[in-house]
Amino acid sequence: MKPATSDVPDPDQSSRTATAEHLDSLTKPSGSLGRLEQLATWAGGVQAQSPPQPFQHPRLVIFAGDHGVASAARTSAFPSEVTAQMVANFLHGGAAANVLADRAGATVRVIDVAVDSDYEGLSVPESVWRNRIRRGSGSFDREDALTAAEAQTALALGAAIADEEIDSGADLLIAGDMGIGNTTPAAALIAALTGSDPVSVCGRGTGIDDATWMRKVAAIRDGLWRARDWRPDPTLLLQKVGGADLGAISGFIAQAARRGTPVLLDGVIVGASALLAERMYPGAKRWWWAAHQSAEPAHAICLDYLDLEPLLHFSMRLGEGSGALLALPLLQGAVSTAADMATFSEAGVSGRSESSDISTAEANATKSEDSDT
Numbered sequence: 001m002k003p004a005t006s007d008v009p010d011p012d013q014s015s016r017t018a019t020a021e022h023l024d025s026l027t028k029p030s031g032s033l034g035r036l037e038q039l040a041t042w043a044g045g046v047q048a049q050s051p052p053q054p055f056q057h058p059r060l061v062i063f064a065g066d067h068g069v070a071s072a073a074r075t076s077a078f079p080s081e082v083t084a085q086m087v088a089n090f091l092h093g094g095a096a097a098n099v100l101a102d103r104a105g106a107t108v109r110v111i112d113v114a115v116d117s118d119y120e121g122l123s124v125p126e127s128v129w130r131n132r133i134r135r136g137s138g139s140f141d142r143e144d145a146l147t148a149a150e151a152q153t154a155l156a157l158g159a160a161i162a163d164e165e166i167d168s169g170a171d172l173l174i175a176g177d178m179g180i181g182n183t184t185p186a187a188a189l190i191a192a193l194t195g196s197d198p199v200s201v202c203g204r205g206t207g208i209d210d211a212t213w214m215r216k217v218a219a220i221r222d223g224l225w226r227a228r229d230w231r232p233d234p235t236l237l238l239q240k241v242g243g244a245d246l247g248a249i250s251g252f253i254a255q256a257a258r259r260g261t262p263v264l265l266d267g268v269i270v271g272a273s274a275l276l277a278e279r280m281y282p283g284a285k286r287w288w289w290a291a292h293q294s295a296e297p298a299h300a301i302c303l304d305y306l307d308l309e310p311l312l313h314f315s316m317r318l319g320e321g322s323g324a325l326l327a328l329p330l331l332q333g334a335v336s337t338a339a340d341m342a343t344f345s346e347a348g349v350s351g352r353s354e355s356s357d358i359s360t361a362e363a364n365a366t367k368s369e370d371s372d373t
Contacts, residue, residue, distance in 0.1 A: 006281045006282045006283050006284075007258060007281070008257045008258055008281050008282070008283040008284050008286070008287070009258075009260050010283070010286065011042075011045030011046045011048070011260075011286055011287065012044075012045050012046075012047075012048035013045065015044045015045055015047070015048050015049055015050045015052075016041050016042070016044050016045035016050075018044065018050035019040055019041045019043075019044030019045070019050040019051055019052060019338060020037075020041050020044075022050055022051050022338060023037050023040060023041070023338060025343045025344060025345075025351070026337075026338075026341040026342070026343055026344070027341060027342050027343065027344055027347050027349050028341070033334075033337065035311065036330070036333065036334040036337060037334070039289070039311075039330065039331055039334035039335075040052060040334040040335055040337065040338040042262075042289060043262070043331065043334065043335045043338075044338070046260070046261075046262040046287055047171075047262075048260075051335070051338040051339045052335040052338055052339065053335060053339050054332050054335050054336050054339070055171050055172040055331070055332065055335070056169075056171055057107075057169045057170050057171050057172070058104070058105065058106040058107075058170070058171070058172040058173075058174065058264075058328060059106060059107050059108075059109065059165050059170040059172070059173055059174065060097065060101050060106050060107065060108050060109070060174040060175075060176050060321045060324075060325065061109045061110075061111060061161060061165065061173070061174070061175060061176065061252065062090055062097065062108065062109070062110045062111070062175075062176035062177065062178055062320060062321060063111050063113050063158070063175065063176070063177055063178075063245045063248045063249050063252070064083055064086070064087050064110060064111065064112050064113060064114075064115050064177075064178040064179055064245065065083070065112075065113045065114030065115060065136070065137060065178075065179045065182070065243055065244050065245030065246075065248075066080050066083050066114060066115055066116040066117075066135070066136035066137070066179055066180060066181070067136060067137050067139075067145075067179060067180070067181040067182055067184065067185055067243050068136050068137060068138050068139035068140075068143075068145075069139045069140055069141055069181055069184050069185065069219050069223075070180050070181025070184065071139075071181075072139035072141070072142070073139060073141055073184075073215055073216070073218070073219040074212065074215055075181055075184045075205070075208070075212060075215055075216040075219055076180050076181045076184075076205060076206055076208065076212070077205070077206045077207050077208045077209075077212065078180050078206050079180065080116055080136070080180045080181070081117065082180050083115050083116070083117070083178060083179050083180050084115050084116075084117035084119055084122060084124070085122065086178050087110055087112060087115060087119075087122075087124055087128065087178065088119070088122040088123060088124050090108065090110045090178070090320075091110060091123070091124060091125075091128070092123070095320060096318060096320060096322050097176055097320035097321050097322055097325065100322055100325035100326060101321075101325050103325075103329075104325050104326075104328040104329055104332075105328075105332075106174065106325060106328060109165075110128055110178075111128065111131065111157075111161060111248070112124075112128050112129035112131075112132050113131075113132060113133055113154065113157065113244045113245045113247075113248045114132065114133055114134050114135065114136055114137050114179075114243065114244035114245055115129065115132065115135070115136075115179075116135040116136035117135075131157055133146075133150050133153050133154055133157065133244040133248075134146070134150060134244060137185070137242070137243035137244050137245075139219075140185060140188065140219075140223040140226070140227075140240065140241040140242070140243075141218070141219040141220075141222035141223045141226070142222070142226075144239055144240055145185060145238075145239065145240065145241055145242050145243050145244075146238065146239045146242065146243070146244060146247070147239070148236075148239055150239075150244060151235055151236075151238045151239040151242070151247055152235070153244075154238070154244040154245075154246075154247030154248045154250075154251065155235070155238075155247050155248070155250060155251035155254075156251060157248050157251065158247065158248035158249060158250060158251025158252035158253075158254075158255065159251040159252065159254065159255035160251075161248070161252055162251070162252045162253075162255035162256050162259065162261070163255060163259070166256070166259050166261050170261065171261065171262075172261070172262050172263070172264065172328075172331075173252070173253070173256045173261055173262070173263045173264075174263065174264050174266065174321045174324040174325065174328070175249045175252050175253055175263070175265075175266065175270050175273070175321065176266060176270075176319065176320045176321025176322075176324075177245060177249065177266070177267075177269035177270060177319045177320065177321075178319065178320060179243070179245055179269075180206070181205075182243065182245065182246070182269050182319075183203060183205040183206075183268060183269065183296060183298075184205070184216055184219055184220065185223075185241055185242050185243045185246060185272075186246065186268050186269045186271070186272035186273075186296075186298065187201040187202055187203070187216075187220055187268070187272075187296070187298045188201075188219075188220045188223045188224060188227075188241040188242075189237065189238070189241060189242055189246065189272040189275065189276065190268075190271070190272050190275060190298040190299075190301055190302045190305075191220060191224055191298070192224055192227055192231050192237055192241065193231070193234070193237070193272075193275045193276070193279065193305070194275070194301055194302070194305045196298075196301050198217045198218075198220040198221040198224065199217055200297060200298075200301065201220065201297060201298035201301060202216050202217045202220055202297070202298075203268070203295065203296035203297050203298060203317070204295075204296075204317075205296070205317070223240070223241040224241070226240060226241070227240035227241045234250075234276045234279040234280050235280070237276070238250070238276060242272075242276070245269075246269065246272060246273045246276070247273075247276075249269070249270055249273035250273040250274075250276040250277040250280070251277075253265070253270070253273065253274060253277050253284070253288065254277035254280060254281045254284050256287060257277075257281060257283070257284035257285075257286070257287040257288070258281065258284070260287070261287070262287050262288070262289070263287060263288045263289070264288075264289055264291045264324040264327055264328060264331065265288050265289065265290050265291055265308070265324065266291060266292070266319065266320075266321045266322070266323050266324040267292065267294035267296065267299055267316065267317065267318075267319055267322075267323050268294045268296040268298050268299040268302065268317075268319075269319055270321075270324075271290075271294070271298070271299050271302035271303065271306075272298070272302060274288065274302070274306060275302055275305065275306065278306060285306050285307075285308060288308065289308070289311070289327075289331070290303055290306075290308035290309065290310040290311070291310065291311055291312060291323050291324035291326070291327035291328075292310050292311060292312035292313065292314060292316060292323035292324070292326065292327060293310040293312070293313050294316060294317050294323065295315045295316060295317040296317055311327045311330055312326060312327055312330075314326070
């Protein structure tokens with residue numbers, strides 16, 4: 001999936017500039033809406049229109065997969081069967097992601113990429129698991145997480161799902177995750193791609209105790225040693241220490257960027273996948289906005305490396321796309337403000353003095369551009 005040169009288009013710069021200028025004409029002090037103005041300017045660029053308009057069809061796709069490292073190295077506080085049970089819970093509308101998506105006006109789709117289950121006794125239709133790549137990714141501390149063919153298949157599957165969603169009308173995508181033990185490969189990928197050590201990227205995941213945390217650090221350390229010769233190649237790195245679900249998310253958000261469709265990034269699992277996707281397709285991150293910073297320490301390292309500033313700091317570590325869904329109303333509020341507020345001339349309100357050398361909106365647009373590069 002790694003191209004010789006990236007084929008990711010640039011967001012529309014003229015629409016960004018026009019949106020920044022439009023924001024300065026609205027009935028408010030320049031820059032007084034803070035990061036909402038940066039959001040609106042970004043939205044203008046990715047929508048290629050000024051002022052931007054509220055997103056009509058935001059869609060969350062949750063990629064589910066198990067990881068052998070969770071049971072083999074005992075790195076999680078929960079048993080692996082929870083993954084399959086949560087897939088059923090998503091389908092019945094009982095998870096946090098369902099509640100938040102309903103409130104934010106987003107639809108939810110669940111894809112079983114590598115769940116280690118037959119769903120016995122659970123109501124899960126074939127459409128959810130028919131594209132499953134394998135039953136659980138390998139325990140990467142002692143074996144490859146995927147074969148070379150499986151890594152390529154995961155990336156292609158994610159891209160195909162992005163195409164399906166965009167072709168059916170989605171104008172904003174969110175990737176969510178579900179998988180017991182998935183913070184362990186995510187931390188390993190982030191460590192490998194950023195040159196970080198295992199201790200600095202290892203968090204508490206589902207709430208593990210000290211002994212489990214030490215086993216998790218050891219698993220990440222061993223996986224990094226196994227992958228030491230493959231770090232420059234993101235696809236090989238995915239094969240060595242990643243997982244099918246992380247590969248599918250990488251393909252999903254990379255393809256969204258290639259199709260010119262914006263993405264709200266969620267937490268550490270999506271962050272690790274974003275690092276891979278940006279390495280494969282440089283410039284993809286210009287189509288992404290970081291919704292929040294997870295409580296997982298690897299996520300702060302990941303966002304700093306991508307030079308993406310998160311909207312929210314709520315100490316969340318749930319996954320599922322929950323942080324991105326919380327940020328979605330902020331994004332919608334930003335674009336609605338840009339689209340619907342009256343200008344000074346329309347409202348008959350005295351505007352900004354013309355003595356300023358540079359408008360605050362122009363300065364904010366420049367800052368937003370810098371954060372996207």
